[in-house]
Amino acid sequence: MVTFLSGGTGTPKLLAGADAVFDPGDTTVVANTGDDVELGGLLVCPDLDTVLFLGGDELDEETWWGIDGDTSETHDELRLLSVESGFPVEPRYLPDDRQTAGRRLANWRRFSAVGEFMHIGDRDRAVHLYRSSLLDEGRSLSDVTARLCAGFDVPWTVLPMSDDPVATIVHTEDGPMHFQEFWIGHDGEPAIESVEFRGAVDASPADSVRDALTDPVVVGPSNPITSIGPMLALDGVRDALADTPVVVVSPFVEDEVFSGPAGELMQAEGYDPSTAGVAEAYPFADAFVLDTHDDTDLDRPVVRTDTRMDDDEDAARVANAVAEALEGG
Numbered sequence: 064m065v066t067f068l069s070g071g072t073g074t075p076k077l078l079a080g081a082d083a084v085f086d087p088g089d090t091t092v093v094a095n096t097g098d099d100v101e102l103g104g105l106l107v108c109p110d111l112d113t114v115l116f117l118g119g120d121e122l123d124e125e126t127w128w129g130i131d132g133d134t135s136e137t138h139d140e141l142r143l144l145s146v147e148s149g150f151p152v153e154p155r156y157l158p159d160d161r162q163t164a165g166r167r168l169a170n171w172r173r174f175s176a177v178g179e180f181m182h183i184g185d186r187d188r189a190v191h192l193y194r195s196s197l198l199d200e201g202r203s204l205s206d207v208t209a210r211l212c213a214g215f216d217v218p219w220t221v222l223p224m225s226d227d228p229v230a231t232i233v234h235t236e237d238g239p240m241h242f243q244e245f246w247i248g249h250d251g252e253p254a255i256e257s258v259e260f261r262g263a264v265d266a267s268p269a270d271s272v273r274d275a276l277t278d279p280v281v282v283g284p285s286n287p288i289t290s291i292g293p294m295l296a297l298d299g300v301r302d303a304l305a306d307t308p309v310v311v312v313s314p315f316v317e318d319e320v321f322s323g324p325a326g327e328l329m330q331a332e333g334y335d336p337s338t339a340g341v342a343e344a345y346p347f348a349d350a351f352v353l354d355t356h357d358d359t360d361l362d363r364p365v366v367r368t369d370t371r372m373d374d375d376e377d378a379a380r381v382a383n384a385v386a387e388a389l390e391g392g
């Protein structure tokens with residue numbers, strides 16, 4: 064048995080070729096939900112959905128989000144209606160008093176669909192509608208995710224990190240904003256001051272997550288702050304990771320990130336934006352997989368391979384290095 068911790072890009076890339084090394088039937092994937100938003104009343108879970116669509120062989124692997132070949136008629140119409148009726152295309156929060164009204168899971172990240180700022184495909188939207196309806200029937204996100212996995216024929220067990228609301232809020236020079244507003248609405252441009260996981264002190268990992276964290280854990284190449292940080296902020300997760308073998312694949316080659324805002328976010332949170340900073344952020348890690356061009360000297364065992372993953376073959380190579388590190392770690 065093995066458990067992968069996942070954001071929306073790095074770990075899914077690894078999972079895409081991991082089945083040759085890790086039997087999907089013995090694999091659990093715990094996905095970050097701090098990035099989730101409610102958009103036009105529908106709960107969108109970007110990291111869970113990437114894992115869901117990947118497992119169902121439907122993912123758009125150019126972008127690592129959305130369904131391959133999906134149409135966007137509803138999205139296009141929403142934008143057209145907005146612009147023609149005088150509303151710009153931009154993130155539009157519901158009023159403050161609505162942020163904690165309605166569906167509890169969506170607390171602090173409730174947006175209008177006017178000027179829809181995230182691209183949501185038509186089939187993709189059906190998933191959000193289906194999810195939100197099951198939540199409104201009173202089911203937990205864990206239960207709903209299991210149903211969606213059955214619907215997409217996903218080979219792994221996929222778990223949301225929590226059934227409680229946790230919202231990743233980036234405090235910037237332009238004020239606080241949800242991660243999706245920062246990253247999609249503002250292209251990650253405002254200078255970051257700090258990151259808050261709103262709700263985390265009152266949130267727990269689901270029992271299934273606690274169980275999964277008793278197995279060996281793989282932290283795929285992920286943004287340590289906004290993809291893994293929300294999980295580490297949940298009660299008991301750090302302790303659980305300290306008690307089980309953990310292998311981390313670096314999302315950096317020394318101080319070069321493959322993609323995304325991990326460097327800026329780490330710097331804002333006081334870590335060196337590099338593999339060394341990742342190691343510092345993960346004191347519970349027992350071993351690391353680093354790129355062959357990454358000479359970072361770490362105080363824990365290291366397995367080196369080419370960690371760039373452009374296809375399933377690359378992913379299988381990195382998965383083999385992870386298995387080697389788990390044996391030695």
Ligand code: GDP
Pocket residue numbers: 069070071072073074075076110284285286287289290312313314315320321322323325370371372373
């Ligand atoms: P998000 O949820 O989309 O923000 O993404 P994740 O946190 O899941 O993954 C983002 C991280 O994946 C970034 O820090 C990248 O550097 C890293 N990454 C992306 N592609 C690769 C790759 O091919 N190899 C490695 N090692 N890391 C990658």
